[in-house]
Each structure stands twice: as structure tokens, then as C-alpha cells.
Amino acid sequence: MSRLESVPAPLLVLAGILSVQFGGALAATLVPEIGAGGSVVMRLLFATVILVAIARPRFRGHSRKAWLTVIGFGLALGLMNFTFYGSLAHLPIGVAVTVEFLGPLLLAASLSRRLVDLLAVVAAAAGVLLISEALSIPFADLNWTGLGLAATAGACWAAYIIFSGRTGAEFDKLEGLALAMIVATIVTLPFGLASVPDWTSETLAKGLGIAVLSSVLPYSLELVALRRLSAQVFGILLSLEPAVAALAGLIILSQTLSGVQLVGMTLVVLASAIVLGLGARKDPAESTGS
Numbered sequence: 001m002s003r004l005e006s007v008p009a010p011l012l013v014l015a016g017i018l019s020v021q022f023g024g025a026l027a028a029t030l031v032p033e034i035g036a037g038g039s040v041v042m043r044l045l046f047a048t049v050i051l052v053a054i055a056r057p058r059f060r061g062h063s064r065k066a067w068l069t070v071i072g073f074g075l076a077l078g079l080m081n082f083t084f085y086g087s088l089a090h091l092p093i094g095v096a097v098t099v100e101f102l103g104p105l106l107l108a109a110s111l112s113r114r115l116v117d118l119l120a121v122v123a124a125a126a127g128v129l130l131i132s133e134a135l136s137i138p139f140a141d142l143n144w145t146g147l148g149l150a151a152t153a154g155a156c157w158a159a160y161i162i163f164s165g166r167t168g169a170e171f172d173k174l175e176g177l178a179l180a181m182i183v184a185t186i187v188t189l190p191f192g193l194a195s196v197p198d199w200t201s202e203t204l205a206k207g208l209g210i211a212v213l214s215s216v217l218p219y220s221l222e223l224v225a226l227r228r229l230s231a232q233v234f235g236i237l238l239s240l241e242p243a244v245a246a247l248a249g250l251i252i253l254s255q256t257l258s259g260v261q262l263v264g265m266t267l268v269v270l271a272s273a274i275v276l277g278l279g280a281r282k283d284p285a286e287s288t289g290s
Contacts, residue, residue: 012225013237016218017244021097023213025248028088030206036086038195040188042207044081047215048181055178057171066170073163073176074183080156082188083149090146092255094246095131098268099147101242102128103154104161105268108235108275117275124271130264131257177219239272 030039062070087096102124109121129135132147167176199207225234242265249255257265 009225009229010233010237012221013229013234014240016221016225017237017241018248019213019217019221021093021241021244021248022252023210023215024084024088024093024097024245025252026206026213027085027210028093028249028253030203030210031085031089034195034198034203035192036082036089037188037191037193038198039192039207039210040078040081040085041185041192041195042199042203043210043214044078044181044185044188046208046211048178048185050211050216051174051178051181051219055174057175057178059179062170066176069163069166069170070176070179071183073160073167074180075187076156076159076163077180078184078187080153080160081184082191083156084153087146087149087153090143091150092246092257093249093253094242094255094257094265095261096146096150096153097245098131098242098265099128099150100154100157101268101272102151103157104238105272105275106154107158107161112275120271120274124268127264127267127271130267131261132264133258133261136260174219174223181215235276236273239269239276242272243269 027039027043030042034042084096084100087100091099105124106121109117112118132142134142163180167180170176171179246255246257246262246265
């Protein structure tokens with residue numbers, strides 16, 4: 001940990017973003033093999049084992065309010081992963097992440113009183129319209145399943161952010177996160193049980209890699225970074241996620257986006273930088289959980 005403390009905080013956040021999105025790209029190769037449910041269960045199972053070993057959470061001594069909070073956190077976490085992984089079966093990862101990103105963007109804008117934030121949301125909506133190709137292909141041919149799953153993942157991401165802050169106030173260190181991961185694993189388990197007979201050494205290796213890249217590593221890096229980083233800088237860096245997702249999709253999955261879709265993604269990134277970064281007024285500790 002002392003070595004991480006010597007690394008500039010923005011670099012830690014960028015490393016976490018890269019880790020999450022390349023983990024998502026790796027997940028996109030696993031979903032066709034064992035389905036969204038199996039992929040989510042495998043990722044959460046490995047990540048939960050690792051985090052429980054690190055945090056060693058207590059199961060006694062917590063109030064009813066604390067348990068309701070962590071259960072809500074776990075439900076949001078599990079459903080966010082399940083719906084996002086489901087969207088990867090229908091959409092390029094860059095498109096899925098951009099649509100999902102509307103969740104935290106709208107949440108931040110709803111808590112703001114600035115006109116510029118509302119204008120940014122309008123710009124983001126226009127960006128999503130462009131990347132969804134709603135203006136270039138027939139309405140009936142739009143991939144509504146993928147778009148709907150990505151939008152649901154965004155709503156769950158907003159809930160995740162809210163419950164993350166509340167969990168941090170109720171539990172010490174990573175204890176609440178570890179308990180929430182247990183809840184998320186239990187919630188998603190029924191969706192992935194049917195895939196268990198298809199789990200091979202190769203899929204297990206991918207699942208472990210996804211767990212480390214998408215959960216354990218970014219959570220740890222952000223935890224260290226946010227001790228020294230302002231909410232404004234963190235928000236601006238976070239807004240790069242859709243662009244990094246598109247890069248990961250290109251490198252790992254050979255997925256390319258059209259010029260119009262790239263313009264739409266740029267609008268979302270700029271809008272996110274305004275709402276989540278330049279307009280942020282929260283304490284840095286309140287920005288964790290993304």
C-alpha cells in the first residue's frame with residue numbers, strides 16, 4: 001500500500017478505469033460462452049471470496065438500518081452487473097457503457113441547481129441518440145433489448161452510488177462492500193446456476209481475471225486515490241469511462257464505432273465532465289463506489 005501512496009492519485013484512477021473497462025471487454029468474450037447470468041455469478045463469486053478474505057467482515061453487531069443498507073447496496077450491485085453483462089450480448093461495449101453512464105450523470109444533475117448541468121444532460125441525451133443509431137436505422141430495427149438492459153444498468157448504477165455512500169457511513173473500511181458482494185452473489189446465483197456444467201478451466205480463468213480487473217483492483221486503486229483526490233478531478237477522470245470502453249472494445253473485441261457514434265460519445269464524455277467534475281461540490285469521500 002505504501003508504494004501505491006507514492007503514485008499520483010490521478011494515475012491510480014486512470015488505472016482503475018482502464019482495469020474496469022478491459023475487464024468488461026473480457027467479460028464480453030465470456031458472455032457468449034456461459035451467458036450473462038453465469039458470467040456475473042462467476043465474477044461476483046471470485047471477487048467476493050477475495051474481498052471477504054481481505055476485509056474479514058463481521059456478521060454480528062450491526063444494526064437493522066445497517067443491514068437494510070448493505071442489502072440494498074448488494075441488490076443494486078448484483079442487478080447492475082447482471083443487466084450490464086446482458087447488454088454486452090447485444091451492443092458494442094462502448095455503446096453499452098455510454099448508455100449505462102446516463103445513470104450517474106442524471107443522478108448528479110438531479111442534485112444540482114445549475115442551468116449548465118441541465119444543458120449538459122440535454123447534450124448527453126443527444127449523444128446517446130447518436131450512438132444508439134436511432135437517427136440512421138429504422139426505429140423498428142433498434143436493438144431495444146440491449147439499450148433497455150444498458151439503461152437499467154445505469155439506473156442500478158445510480159442506486160449503487162447512493163447505497164455506497166450510506167454503506168460507507170455504516171461500516172468500517174471494506175467491510176460493508178464485502179457484505180454487499182455476498183448479497184449480490186446470492187441474488188444473481190439463480191441466473192447463473194444453469195451455466196455451471198459449462199464452466200471449464202478456460203472460463204474459470206476468464207472469470208477470475210474479470211473479478212480482479214472489474215472489482216478487486218479498481219476498488220482498491222480508487223480507495224487509495226480518493227484519500228488525496230478532489231471530487232472535481234475524480235469526476236472528470238470518471239467521465240472518460242465511455243471512451244476507454246470503446247478503446248477496450250477495439251483492442252480486445254475488434255469492435256469499431258461509426259463517426260456519428262464517436263461524436264455522440266464525445267458529447268456524453270463532455271457532459272459528464274461538466275456535471276460530475278467541474279460542477280462537483282461533494283466531499284471526495286462521497287464520490288466512491290462508481
